[in-house]
Amino acid sequence: MPPLAATDYEACLAWQPIRSLHEWERQVLSALIEASSLDAALRSPEALDALRVRDMLDGGMDSIRFVAPQGETKRKLGAAGVAELAYVDVDGVMVSFALNLDQQRDLYEIDAWKVDSSPLRQPPSRRDLTVKL
Template sequence: MPLTRKPTPQEASLLTRLIHTSALSLPENWRETLSVAPMNDSGMGSLYLFPQGKVIVNRQFGEQVSESQFTDRDGIAVIVSLHTDEQGELFELDVWKTDFNPLISFPEMEW
């Protein structure tokens, strides 16, 4: 069972952006109830997502619902994808820094 935490303000802001550009319909309080756990991705910043803070094991990938790109502080492109599980619930934030190095930081923006 992964150790969960609340998303950082930068993670929550990025998730908000991805959700707003998707067709997802989430409860108003999704940010307050969401828990996350870091994925083992060599420091790129990918997260498992747990709506309502409920850790449910054995969930399966459903589909990619949104994608975006930003530039890390070192000038390297980062591609982020939001995925849902087979039930249509938030599942994971996939982060890929295109040079395969660890992410320095998520963008500082409010959506």
């Protein structure tokens, strides 16, 4: 199957269920915010509880897209890689997590990339994460 065009991808992504963050995603996001220049209040339990996400269509690498507040449309990537962390999955393959913001500098996505493009085998704990230089 050929890769989806950007508009096709966004249409398919819109069908993904909206959900709360998993505990390991909360840890990754908190560490990414800490590694960035973003407001530390974004890491508060209340702020993390309020976030909603959709799983991105990335072959199981576990990237997530933050759902925009009610009424916001036409969001797009604004600032890529405001913070990046990495860890080594249980299969020995390096995984990178990049925090991206939208054009309004709101949380847009956590882009997970496993260097061999295989699915994530075991989510990291916070202690597994290192700053990616």
